[in-house]
Amino acid sequence: MPTQAAAVIHYENFPVASWLCPAPLRQPIAAIYAFAREADDIADEGDALAPQRLETLRAYRQELHAIAGGAQPQARWATIFGPLQYNLQQHHLPVTLLDDLLSAFMQDIEKTRDHVTYTDRTELLDYCSRSANPVGRLLLHLYGVHDAASLAQSDAVCTALQLINFWQDLSEDIPRGRHYLTDTDCAQFGVTRAALAAQEVTPSIQKLIASNVDWARDYMQKGSKLVHRLPGRIGWELRLVVQGGLCILDKVEAQAGRSLHTRQTLRKTDAPRMLWNALWM
Secondary structure, rough: OOOOOOOOOOOOOOHHHHHOOOHHHHHHHHHHHHHHHHHHHHOOOOOHHHHHHHHHHHHHHHHHHHOOOOOOOHHHEEEEEEEEHHHHHHHHOHHHHHHHHHHHHHHHHHHHHHHOOOOOHHHHHHHHHOOOOHHHHHHHOOOOOOOOHHHHHHHHHHHHHHHHHHHOOHHHHHHHOOOOOHHHHHHHHOOOHHHHHOOOOHHHHHHHHHHHHHHHHHHHHHHHHHHOOOOHHHHHHHHHHHHHHHHHHHHHHHHHHHHHHOOOOOOOOHHHHHHHHHHHO
């Protein structure tokens, strides 16, 4: 049974198990990301219909709890759950945090299936608390950081990263029927779902997106103080994560609503600016 997680091969905006991480923690981090990425692929990739995706994720969830209880990983996902089980045992990872990720993936499927939008920011933040925040808490667990202040700042950074992904991905999510711009925000700026689907950049849509960019930036700024609480490599890893997120936000803001058409990403040319800003945090 494999105990080494496969390398992360999907595009990521932010560092994953990079050389900045201490060598002993690269494998558990890779195992966590492999688990989350496979679940994300089940929810998103391929041509399966919503009932099939939900059924597969329920089986995936059952396998998580089975291996957490000591059962031998089944062949279907042995390359995922073999390394994960090993690292659960070695590092006592909280299974509830892994389960939260799966609940968020299932919620995405259900909302898209039912054409349901998010009512307000409170509801969207609840989603972020399960889709993003567990990753930060799992990483802090590996580093032995458990104090309430650090956990709260980690949650703020992870929530910011999730919000940034939403505003970065508008051009892909809206045509697929995924709506993370809330009903309350849309009403505040007089924007209809039909207007967003038409992908016509109007002053109202520009203001709507700008407001949500500011919201994500506020969360990142609240959480960024965590870099001063985490010494050494983890602190530098987090500095680059924060600066990567802020860089994407700046790009989305500069698009002035054109994120409805084009998805911005980090490029090699962004690295000097990110490193310089990380140095002076």
